[in-house]
Amino acid sequence: MKGKWSVLPVIGLFLAALVLGGCGQGLSGAITVGGSTTVQPLAAKWAEAFEANNPEVEITVQGGGSSAGVKGCAQGTFDIGAASRELKASETSDYPDLVVTHVAADGVAIVINPSNNIISDLTLEEIKGIFATGSNDTWTVINREEGSGTREVFEKKVMAGMEVASNSEFLPSNGAVKQKVAATANAIGYISLGYVDSSVKALNIDGVACNEANCVDGSYPVTRYLNFITKGEPEGLGKEFIDFCLSQEGQELAVEEGYISVK
Amino acid sequence: MSRYFIDRISRHIVSIFGIIAFLILVLIFIFILKESLPALQGIGIGDILFGSKWYPSHEAFGILTMLAGSVVATLLALVISVPLALGCAVFLAEVAPPRVRQITRPAVELLVGIPSVVYGLVGMIILCPLIARLSGTGSGSSVLAAAVVLAIMALPTISSISEDSLHAVPAQYREGALALGATRWQTIHHVLLPSARRGITAAIVLGTGRAIGETMAMVMVIGNSPIFPTNIFAPARTLTGNIAVEIASATGMHESVLFVTGLVLFILVMLINSIGLIAYRRQAS
Numbered sequence: 026m027k028g029k030w031s032v033l034p035v036i037g038l039f040l041a042a043l044v045l046g047g048c049g050q051g052l053s054g055a056i057t058v059g060g061s062t063t064v065q066p067l068a069a070k071w072a073e074a075f076e077a078n079n080p081e082v083e084i085t086v087q088g089g090g091s092s093a094g095v096k097g098c099a100q101g102t103f104d105i106g107a108a109s110r111e112l113k114a115s116e117t118s119d120y121p122d123l124v125v126t127h128v129a130a131d132g133v134a135i136v137i138n139p140s141n142n143i144i145s146d147l148t149l150e151e152i153k154g155i156f157a158t159g160s161n162d163t164w165t166v167i168n169r170e171e172g173s174g175t176r177e178v179f180e181k182k183v184m185a186g187m188e189v190a191s192n193s194e195f196l197p198s199n200g201a202v203k204q205k206v207a208a209t210a211n212a213i214g215y216i217s218l219g220y221v222d223s224s225v226k227a228l229n230i231d232g233v234a235c236n237e238a239n240c241v242d243g244s245y246p247v248t249r250y251l252n253f254i255t256k257g258e259p260e261g262l263g264k265e266f267i268d269f270c271l272s273q274e275g276q277e278l279a280v281e282e283g284y285i286s287v288k
Numbered sequence: 289m290s291r292y293f294i295d296r297i298s299r300h301i302v303s304i305f306g307i308i309a310f311l312i313l314v315l316i317f318i319f320i321l322k323e324s325l326p327a328l329q330g331i332g333i334g335d336i337l338f339g340s341k342w343y344p345s346h347e348a349f350g351i352l353t354m355l356a357g358s359v360v361a362t363l364l365a366l367v368i369s370v371p372l373a374l375g376c377a378v379f380l381a382e383v384a385p386p387r388v389r390q391i392t393r394p395a396v397e398l399l400v401g402i403p404s405v406v407y408g409l410v411g412m413i414i415l416c417p418l419i420a421r422l423s424g425t426g427s428g429s430s431v432l433a434a435a436v437v438l439a440i441m442a443l444p445t446i447s448s449i450s451e452d453s454l455h456a457v458p459a460q461y462r463e464g465a466l467a468l469g470a471t472r473w474q475t476i477h478h479v480l481l482p483s484a485r486r487g488i489t490a491a492i493v494l495g496t497g498r499a500i501g502e503t504m505a506m507v508m509v510i511g512n513s514p515i516f517p518t519n520i521f522a523p524a525r526t527l528t529g530n531i532a533v534e535i536a537s538a539t540g541m542h543e544s545v546l547f548v549t550g551l552v553l554f555i556l557v558m559l560i561n562s563i564g565l566i567a568y569r570r571q572a573s
Contacts (some may be wrong), residue, residue, distance in 0.1 A: 092537040109391035165427045171344045194511040197533045249318020
């Protein structure tokens, strides 16, 4: 009998904790973040840290591409859409209530195979020429698919209105481009700075290295914001999460992952 | 009394299931057609089907290169796959000792069960670098890589249906030929294969349907370049790959054209499979 009653205070404490937790600091619930494959690894890091601070919260991070992020957010599939580009005019007119928050910035690195030790520096014009010509005996050109946020930035800042050649390869994610460039001796492609590691070599553009400092001061030309998109101003758990991403801890995580702080 | 009642009820229930399966097909077709309409009206089927430039952000929506890509990759796959599959079928049906057949037959059939992304992975990691070394340039993403992967994927379909139709040849034919002094190979070549002709045709056509609809493995090994497949060592793009690579990023007219791509594929596969089934039924009857 005694043993049975001694459990009561424990239950009481547990209930009290639950009630206090419910109205106090402890957040709970689940949200889904999805879209850009550029933002995906960073969002996953943020989610992991946020979940560690708030054990009752579950954040699911998905890929799919920037456009899928915008569409998914507008249609309610994602609580937060991730896009590595700004909204297009067609998107703002279709979904006028979307709100964009810059959560980090990113450089787009022009990458080649590390075995290519002749070239480490190209001019913007040379890169433009290579991508406008497409694959030949000198280069195997790896592009991203139509609608990719990374490709859009690349087309705007490097191609400046010129078309990328059809006879280059088109792969559907940063990871796929990196894998192909790493496996092909004469390949050239472009990926988010956050994906760059020793398996590929990032080129200098006009002598400027693709690194955080050069992206921040604007001397490296191919940069963009990474965005979280919400339907209306962020609120509830979504707002807490975005605030965390923008906090010092969140931005330090972004820098650790190879992205650039917006603070 | 209740026995007949249950009998009648269950007949109705299974008919409903049968109709549902058919309705799903119709609904998918209607859905694809509906999503295709903006592009069919805005751009026109002619410009989509016979346009050779694909650059949606610059209003170029031609899918002829991918139609060619799908057809060439599939035909090349058949060139590789058909002799292999027929040899395999003859081996399993006529030559292999029972013990060997017991192991080989399930192994060939298991090939069907391997997810296509696994074929793609093997193609990407092993086949593409091999082809790159062979051709001396590029990354190995090519029509040839696609065809080899498709050939392996179509192999079990072609081989098992061909084997079935070889088994279906009446035993008297085989006995008659052997009794007339024909060797085993003469029997296979002059009697069995011609008798199983229709079933083998059906097998090849169904294998074609399987190959032309394959997506994931294609995206991984063919390079997805919207150009005509004029060189087997160069990349190309298939209709399936066009949808898979771009649908997540597509909006507006671009999205609608991808549905047209799906519509073309749908009709193509229906046509091929119908031909295959008709040939198969003729053999059976």
